[in-house]
Amino acid sequence: MMQLLTDYFVALQGWLFDTLVQPLLFAFGLASYVEMGFDGVEFVLLGSIELAIAYALMRPLEALWPAEQWKQRQAVRVDVLYTLLNRLGLVPLTVFALLAPIFMELESWLRFNNIIPRQLEDWLPGLDYHPLVSFLIYLVILDFAEYWRHRLSHTFGWWWALHGIHHSQRQMSFWTDSRNHLVDDLIAGLWFACLSLFIGVPPGHFIGLLIALRLVENLSHTNTRLTFGGIGDYLLVGPRYHRWHHALELPADPRFRYGCNFAILFPVWDILFDTLYLKEYLPPTGIHEGSAEEVAARDNFWAQQKLGLVLLWKALSSRKKQSPSG
Numbered sequence: 534m535m536q537l538l539t540d541y542f543v544a545l546q547g548w549l550f551d552t553l554v555q556p557l558l559f560a561f562g563l564a565s566y567v568e569m570g571f572d573g574v575e576f577v578l579l580g581s582i583e584l585a586i587a588y589a590l591m592r593p594l595e596a597l598w599p600a601e602q603w604k605q606r607q608a609v610r611v612d613v614l615y616t617l618l619n620r621l622g623l624v625p626l627t628v629f630a631l632l633a634p635i636f637m638e639l640e641s642w643l644r645f646n647n648i649i650p651r652q653l654e655d656w657l658p659g660l661d662y663h664p665l666v667s668f669l670i671y672l673v674i675l676d677f678a679e680y681w682r683h684r685l686s687h688t689f690g691w692w693w694a695l696h697g698i699h700h701s702q703r704q705m706s707f708w709t710d711s712r713n714h715l716v717d718d719l720i721a722g723l724w725f726a727c728l729s730l731f732i733g734v735p736p737g738h739f740i741g742l743l744i745a746l747r748l749v750e751n752l753s754h755t756n757t758r759l760t761f762g763g764i765g766d767y768l769l770v771g772p773r774y775h776r777w778h779h780a781l782e783l784p785a786d787p788r789f790r791y792g793c794n795f796a797i798l799f800p801v802w803d804i805l806f807d808t809l810y811l812k813e814y815l816p817p818t819g820i821h822e823g824s825a826e827e828v829a830a831r832d833n834f835w836a837q838q839k840l841g842l843v844l845l846w847k848a849l850s851s852r853k854k855q856s857p858s859g
């Protein structure tokens with residue numbers, strides 16, 4: 534089944550590339566970007582498929598079984614824009630174009646010095662014969678790294694200056710998943726690329742891993758009362774679980790000073806590292822902004838991008854002024 538889908542996907546990618554992208558690249562004298570163009574088609578296609586599935590599954594949940602009823606949906610618009618920029622490839626492809634030269638340098642440096650990054654299959658040779666097990670192991674490793682990336686983006690003031698944009702949404706919906714400052718996207722891309730270099734995600738798994746991750750992420754932001762049940766909510770991150778991560782009022786416990794429920798896929802990381810908080814009811818979402826500019830930026834893409842940079846600058850320059858212990 535998976536093989537059949539992959540075959541269809543590759544055929545569609547080839548057709549789109551041959552009939553649309555390649556002629557355009559040649560027409561504009563960009564023949565040297567042909568290989569990049571081919572990968573770009575894959576990205577855009579994946580994003581579109583994932584978004585179509587997310588819309589078909591999650592929009593009805595929000596309409597029929599919402600966690601919150603909204604009189605107006607205006608605040609959602611900016612998140613739709615983020616999602617289109619992200620899933621239709623503009624943001625990921627820009628991030629890729631910026632990072633690719635750095636990683637090519639790094640890879641050739643490693644090769645020059647005879648350092649060959651090991652793949653998971655080198656440690657566990659049996660994995661070659663068990664693609665599903667290997668897929669799940671990669672998923673768990675990626676999710677572990679995502680937990681720490683997410684947790685640190687709440688802990689460091691300069692990083693929170695950027696990640697706070699994701700949390701300023703008070704009408705959280707499945708579109709909110711992509712609401713991230715562009716610099717935050719760049720850091721996330723760097724994080725992911727470093728990890729991929731060291732554990733060597735096999736290309737055959739890449740499509741499945743990306744779609745699985747994104748679907749769960751979209752679902753966990755969905756404005757719905759749906760839960761996975763008393764036990765299920767502790768096994769996979771769902772709408773109730775992630776809503777507590779976005780809660781306007783943080784639980785009053787020093788453990789949750791920087792937040793709770795940082796896990797992206799599997800709550801087990803929050804359980805292990807003592808950052809889990811879950812209650813029966815569904816709390817309102819958002820953050821308490823510190824200034825009128827921050828409140829004004831809630832619904833505006835450019836204001837959010839500017840605000841993130843201003844807050845980032847403030848956080849970095851106030852750090853320099855502090856004593857070394859601070």
Ligand SMILES: [Zn+2]
Binds near residue numbers: 683687696699700778
């Ligand atoms: Zn967060």
Ligand SMILES: [Zn+2]
Binds near residue numbers: 699775779
């Ligand atoms: Zn979120």
